[in-house]
Amino acid sequence: MDTNRSITNDKERRYASFLSDIALLIQDEHDEISVLANVSAALKEAFGFFWVGFYLVKEQEGCEPQLYLGPFQGPTACYRIHFGKGVCGSAWQQRQSLVVPDVEKFPGHIACSSLSRSEIVVPVYTKDGRVAGVLDIDSTSLGTFDDTDRQYLEQLCQLLTTNLY
Ligand code: SME
Numbered sequence: 001m002d003t004n005r006s007i008t009n010d011k012e013r014r015y016a017s018f019l020s021d022i023a024l025l026i027q028d029e030h031d032e033i034s035v036l037a038n039v040s041a042a043l044k045e046a047f048g049f050f051w052v053g054f055y056l057v058k059e060q061e062g063c064e065p066q067l068y069l070g071p072f073q074g075p076t077a078c079y080r081i082h083f084g085k086g087v088c089g090s091a092w093q094q095r096q097s098l099v100v101p102d103v104e105k106f107p108g109h110i111a112c113s114s115l116s117r118s119e120i121v122v123p124v125y126t127k128d129g130r131v132a133g134v135l136d137i138d139s140t141s142l143g144t145f146d147d148t149d150r151q152y153l154e155q156l157c158q159l160l161t162t163n164l165y
Pocket residue numbers: 051077078081085086087088089108109110111112113116119136138
């Protein structure tokens with residue numbers, strides 16, 4: 001038996017089931033903070049991630065747009081991240097998901113917790129294609145996230161676009 005393949009299949013099944021639950025959970029609510037708070041909680045419950053949450057693009061008077069800490073589950077985290085900085089700011093700048101198997105090998109990684117070892121960041125877009133924020137998930141193990149996580153988390157963020165932005 002190919003063990004890696006069956007682990008991937010199991011992960012795919014869990015994500016597929018998770019996505020149908022989330023679609024139901026958010027379908028009747030369109031308040032950004034409420035929905036993102038429940039999505040963070042559901043991800044934490046379903047997968048036991050160390051840190052899961054959202055950073056949201058906001059422009060405060062007199063400042064460049066930055067990522068501001070939004071709803072999350074896990075240890076306390078940094079409040080703001082500049083465009084192009086860290087994994088989150090890089091995903092925003094590059095407009096693409098970033099899978100980081102070893103955070104120490106990512107130049108400029110921002111260590112909100114010294115326990116974080118690997119990370120995935122997925123942009124959330126508005127319907128007209130701007131980046132509204134990013135979904136960030138951290139793990140205390142190396143190499144936790146792969147292309148399966150990326151694909152399903154992108155589908156999750158697409159649901160958020162449809163529902164919120
Ligand atoms: N590691 C992220 C910062 C956010 S925390 O992981 C919650 C980064 O490099 O952008």
